[in-house]
Every structure is written in structure tokens, then in C-alpha cells.
Amino acid sequence: DQQVKQNSPSLSVQEGRISILNCDYTNSMFDYFLWYKKYPAEGPTFLISISSIKDKNEDGRFTVFLNKSAKHLSLHIVPSQPGDSAVYFCAASDPGGTSYGKLTFGQGTILTVHP
Amino acid sequence: GAGVSQSPRYKVAKRGQDVALRCDPISGHVSLFWYQQALGQGPEFLTYFQNEAQLDKSGLPSDRFFAERPEGSVSTLKIQRTQQEDSAVYLCASSLGNTIYFGEGSWLTVV
Numbered sequence: 001d002q003q004v005k006q007n008s009p010s011l012s013v014q015e016g017r018i019s020i021l022n023c024d025y026t027n028s029m030f031d032y033f034l035w036y037k038k039y040p041a042e043g044p045t046f047l048i049s050i051s052s053i054k055d056k057n058e059d060g061r062f063t064v065f066l067n068k069s070a071k072h073l074s075l076h077i078v079p080s081q082p083g084d085s086a087v088y089f090c091a092a093s094d095p096g097g098t099s100y101g102k103l104t105f106g107q108g109t110i111l112t113v114h115p
Numbered sequence: 116g117a118g119v120s121q122s123p124r125y126k127v128a129k130r131g132q133d134v135a136l137r138c139d140p141i142s143g144h145v146s147l148f149w150y151q152q153a154l155g156q157g158p159e160f161l162t163y164f165q166n167e168a169q170l171d172k173s174g175l176p177s178d179r180f181f182a183e184r185p186e187g188s189v190s191t192l193k194i195q196r197t198q199q200e201d202s203a204v205y206l207c208a209s210s211l212g213n214t215i216y217f218g219e220g221s222w223l224t225v226v
Contacts, residue, residue, distance in 0.1 A: 004157075032213065034215075036217075041219070042219050042220075043119070043206055043208075043217035043218050043219045043220050044158065044206070044217045045217070046214055046215065046216065046217075049213065049214070089157050089158070091157075100210070100212075100213045100215070101146050101148045101163060101208060101210050101215045102148070102160050102163055102171060103150075103158075103160065103215065104160070105157030105158050105159070106157050107155070107156055107157050108156075108157055
């Protein structure tokens with residue numbers, strides 16, 4: 001039972017254009033969402049997060065949008081740069097009395113930005 | 116150190132061997148997590164510590180997996196009698212607030 005799904009295994013984008021990575025979830029108890037970026041042979045690096053009380057959070061070239069009614073979030077990267085090429089993971093948190101760090105991850109989307 | 120440090124980075128174990136993976140969290144971080152990442156998948160939660168207390172071990176796949184953090188800092192994940200399906204990257208993470216910082220992982224291959 002995949003509670004967090006990233007349905008696109010890969011995405012290819014031209015440098016300078018917008019990259020849009022999508023994520024769907026099924027558990028309505030999730031109340032905090034994060035995006036991580038991962039390069040080969042490295043651990044995931046935190047990018048941006050959003051609380052369920054918001055519908056948008058922006059940090060430089062990265063914006064995360066949350067649509068609670070649709071249980072959908074997306075990460076927009078604009079403009080995309082070749083250095084953005086990596087695997088992007090969507091993650092959701094349901095503290096449930098433990099911690100925000102108990103995350104449920106999607107399968108990841110490989111982003112390739114072409115010069 | 117500045118980040119979460121894990122050792123060994125790479126480990127090849129023969130089936131049936133016991134392994135121990137070490138995690139040194141960011142100094143002062145109260146919360147520590149272990150995740151398992153199989154090839155082509157996202158990380159999956161294994162266990163969580165707050166200081167030395169193991170508050171959640173619901174993700175440990177079997178009783179061959181054991182984690183400890185006796186002094187509330189360094190943690191060790193031990194896997195007994197390793198099996199081929201244990202081959203994965205084991206990620207440690209620590210946090211003080213809502214942001215979770217991951218180490219580079221320990222790559223375990225069981226042959």
C-alpha cells in the first residue's frame with residue numbers, strides 16, 4: 001500500500017524552463033510535506049517543505065504547492081539548471097505522537113535538465 | 116562534524132554474517148532516525164530515537180534488526196544473520212526541529 005506516490009519515474013527538461021514534479025498521497029492524516037533531492041552515492045538533501053495549513057511555500061527557484069482536497073502536491077523549479085539533475089523524493093509526515101521525522105517517501109522522480 | 120556521519124560507507128557481508136552500522140548525528144540533535152532504501156525505491160522508516168529512548172521501532176522488518184543509542188548521541192543499527200533481502204542503503208538522519216538531515220548512507224550488500 002503506497003501512501004505516497006510519484007507516478008512519473010523520470011522527467012526531462014530544457015535548461016531555463018520550468019520543471020514540475022508531482023506527488024499524490026492517500027493518508028489524510030499527513031500534515032507536513034517535504035521534498036528531498038538526492039545525487040548518486042549521497043544521502044537525500046532537504047529542499048523545501050510545506051505545512052498542511054498552507055497551500056504554497058516558496059524558496060528561491062523552488063516552490064511547493066499543496067492541494068489538500070486533491071491530496072496532491074507539486075514542486076516547481078524555475079528556471080531549471082543542469083545542476084538540478086538528480087532524483088527528487090516527495091515525503092510526508094504524520095507525527096502521530098512520535099516525530100515529524102517519521103516520513104513516508106514516494107519512489108522518486110529522476111529529473112534531467114539538458115543544457 | 117557538520118553533518119550526519121555514517122560508517123562504514125560500504126559493507127559486503129556473507130549471508131548469515133552479523134553487521135553493525137554506525138551513525139554519528141549532528142551535534143545537539145535530539146531525534147535520530149534509521150531508514151532503509153532498496154534499489155529504485157524511496158527510503159522506508161525503520162526506527163526512531165529521542166535521546167537514548169527508542170520511541171518507535173515499528174519499521175524494523177524482523178527481530179534480526181536491532182538498534183541502540185545508549186548515550187543519546189551515536190547510534191548503531193545491528194543486523195544479525197544477514198540475508199540477501201537485507202541488501203540496501205541504510206540511511207541515518209537526525210533533527211532538532213521539523214527539518215530532517217540525512218547522512219550519506221551505509222551501502223550493504225549481502226552475498
